[in-house]
Amino acid sequence: MQTLWKSFIKRTRLGGRRNRRSREIDPDEVLIDSSNLPRYDTSRFEGRLEKSIKRRSLYSVGAAFAVIAVAVFVQAASMELVHGSDYRTMSEDNLLRPEPIFAGRGVIFDRNGVLLAWNAPPPASCASDATSSQCSDEFVPQREYATTTGLAHILGYVQYPSKDSNGFYYQEDFQGMAGAEKYFDSELKGQAGSRLIEVDAHGKIVSENTIQPPVQGKNITLSIDSRVESDLYNSLEDVAKKVGYTGGAGVIMDVHTGELIALTSYPEYSSQIMSDKTDVAAVQAMLNDPGLPFLNRAIDGLYTPGSIVKPYEAIGALDAHIIDPDKIIHTKGYISIPSPYDPTKVYLFKDWKNLGDLDMRHAIAMSSDAYFYTVGGGYGDQKGLGIDNIDKYEGMFGLGTTTMDGVPSFLYPKAGIIPTPAWKKATFNQDWYLGDTYHSAIGQYGWLVTPMQIVRAVGAMANYGTVLTPTILKGQQPHVESVVNIPRADFDVVHQGMRLGVQIGTSIALNVPFAEFAGKSGTAELGVTKDNVNSWITGFWPYQDPKYAFAVTMEHGSVHELIGAAAAMRETIYAMDANAPEYFSQN
Numbered sequence: 001m002q003t004l005w006k007s008f009i010k011r012t013r014l015g016g017r018r019n020r021r022s023r024e025i026d027p028d029e030v031l032i033d034s035s036n037l038p039r040y041d042t043s044r045f046e047g048r049l050e051k052s053i054k055r056r057s058l059y060s061v062g063a064a065f066a067v068i069a070v071a072v073f074v075q076a077a078s079m080e081l082v083h084g085s086d087y088r089t090m091s092e093d094n095l096l097r098p099e100p101i102f103a104g105r106g107v108i109f110d111r112n113g114v115l116l117a118w119n120a121p122p123p124a125s126c127a128s129d130a131t132s133s134q135c136s137d138e139f140v141p142q143r144e145y146a147t148t149t150g151l152a153h154i155l156g157y158v159q160y161p162s163k164d165s166n167g168f169y170y171q172e173d174f175q176g177m178a179g180a181e182k183y184f185d186s187e188l189k190g191q192a193g194s195r196l197i198e199v200d201a202h203g204k205i206v207s208e209n210t211i212q213p214p215v216q217g218k219n220i221t222l223s224i225d226s227r228v229e230s231d232l233y234n235s236l237e238d239v240a241k242k243v244g245y246t247g248g249a250g251v252i253m254d255v256h257t258g259e260l261i262a263l264t265s266y267p268e269y270s271s272q273i274m275s276d277k278t279d280v281a282a283v284q285a286m287l288n289d290p291g292l293p294f295l296n297r298a299i300d301g302l303y304t305p306g307s308i309v310k311p312y313e314a315i316g317a318l319d320a321h322i323i324d325p326d327k328i329i330h331t332k333g334y335i336s337i338p339s340p341y342d343p344t345k346v347y348l349f350k351d352w353k354n355l356g357d358l359d360m361r362h363a364i365a366m367s368s369d370a371y372f373y374t375v376g377g378g379y380g381d382q383k384g385l386g387i388d389n390i391d392k393y394e395g396m397f398g399l400g401t402t403t404m405d406g407v408p409s410f411l412y413p414k415a416g417i418i419p420t421p422a423w424k425k426a427t428f429n430q431d432w433y434l435g436d437t438y439h440s441a442i443g444q445y446g447w448l449v450t451p452m453q454i455v456r457a458v459g460a461m462a463n464y465g466t467v468l469t470p471t472i473l474k475g476q477q478p479h480v481e482s483v484v485n486i487p488r489a490d491f492d493v494v495h496q497g498m499r500l501g502v503q504i505g506t507s508i509a510l511n512v513p514f515a516e517f518a519g520k521s522g523t524a525e526l527g528v529t530k531d532n533v534n535s536w537i538t539g540f541w542p543y544q545d546p547k548y549a550f551a552v553t554m555e556h557g558s559v560h561e562l563i564g565a566a567a568a569m570r571e572t573i574y575a576m577d578a579n580a581p582e583y584f585s586q587n
Helices: 002-021 027-035 055-082 084-095 179-183 226-243 271-276 280-287 306-319 360-366 369-377 387-396 421-428 434-441 451-462 488-503 565-579
Strands: 096-101 115-119 143-145 169-171 193-199 205-212 247-254 260-266 334-338 346-350 466-468 480-483 518-526 532-541 548-558
Touching: 143 271, 226 247, 226 260, 226 548, 226 565, 247 451, 247 565, 271 280, 306 360, 306 369, 306 387, 306 451, 306 488, 306 518, 306 532, 334 369, 334 434, 346 369, 346 434, 360 369, 360 488, 369 434, 387 434, 451 466, 451 488, 451 532, 451 548, 488 518, 488 532, 518 565, 532 565, 548 565
Parallel strands: none
Antiparallel strands: 096 193, 115 143, 193 205, 247 260, 247 548, 334 346, 466 480, 518 532, 532 548
């Protein structure tokens, strides 16, 4: 019994030690706390049991905070040490922002002071709120163009100042893209200025200071008369649409100064649409137009000339003493040449009509092919000028050349072609034959010219031999390229033939009651089948004292159509008489 009691006491003591180490809550204690619960302030978590956080949890949370702290430190160091200057610059830019002050582009006038291209004024709202974004904040003057037809290839168009993706201007000037806008760009664009703008955190302008004021572009006055330009263009368009020509071009030049009164090409694009580029559909329509409205046919269009080269061949024959102007050539609608290899085979070179007996003046007036076959290549007892002399004399009037020193580059004509044995050898690796000379003598075969070349040549014919550089700037000192040293009497013979052509010949469409014109028409056959032609009319007025030369071509019409360039020039003459009669007042 005593042994059992000692064992019980021992177990009780051991159990007491365990309770002291990990004391459990007795049921009666729980009930006591529950009964006293109303006395605790629950908002302060009184009466709640708490359990200590394990050390492992503390270590995990501490490690996480340490990683975050290191990351923040590394990022801060990167921003300050590596990218500090970049962020500093960005911060300063947000506070002090440089902005361009765009220079007003120079105004373009026609010869009479009519506005052709100018800068639209700021919006009307700027008068009451000069700090609006449309006014003081990067206001870009909008380019405006006259709605007069025919001016697009003369004026061209511009590209506005350009921003990068960050809103900063990398191009602070207008850029001329074509025509006078491009080739007088350095004079027209002026120089952009700059200012420093202080803005607040919301981007509002607090103050501004001009660092450099803009320099206005220079104004230019063209030699072009916008009335004549429009009259000529409208006539080209009218004839092309009525008859079916694919295009046309015309040039009118002062034969004493080289100033261009009109230079136009049909069809044309819109300078306004190309500058604004807001109407994307319209821009694409012009770019895809099969009529090629961006081709300046007056300058870049190369055409077979046909009979309009005959006056220069005629004056060459007179100067070379090949023929007397009064000598009669018996034409019969063709010349026939036996083959040198087979005498039984005969080649016929046909005229457009049997014109009978002709002297030089009437041959020019009636545009006889048979006469100029004879004079150009020789036939029967009449010695010919020969291809080398044809090349020489045509070249003296600027055909087949690009020598136009001092002229803006967009007026440089294409070189053109006068066919020669050397040209044929280089192009086809073939020998030259007499038939090639005959065809070349009437402006066929390999011939190519531009309307600009032709107006320069006919201007030299009109003024008795001074080849001038064409210009589109009014008041420039005339630039003489060369002088054709041929007797005045020989020029008179050709003048008389061209005047006769207007009175009774192939240029009779120019026979108007209020002015005396001298003219030479041409119909150049195209391709192997010769189903299509280029139609030409060239000449000058007034006949007695030439002042203006002209060249007009209609492109790719039907060979059966009689209406062409002469009809377009006739329409132009009557329109000028109504809208610009001073061009005929000296008669």
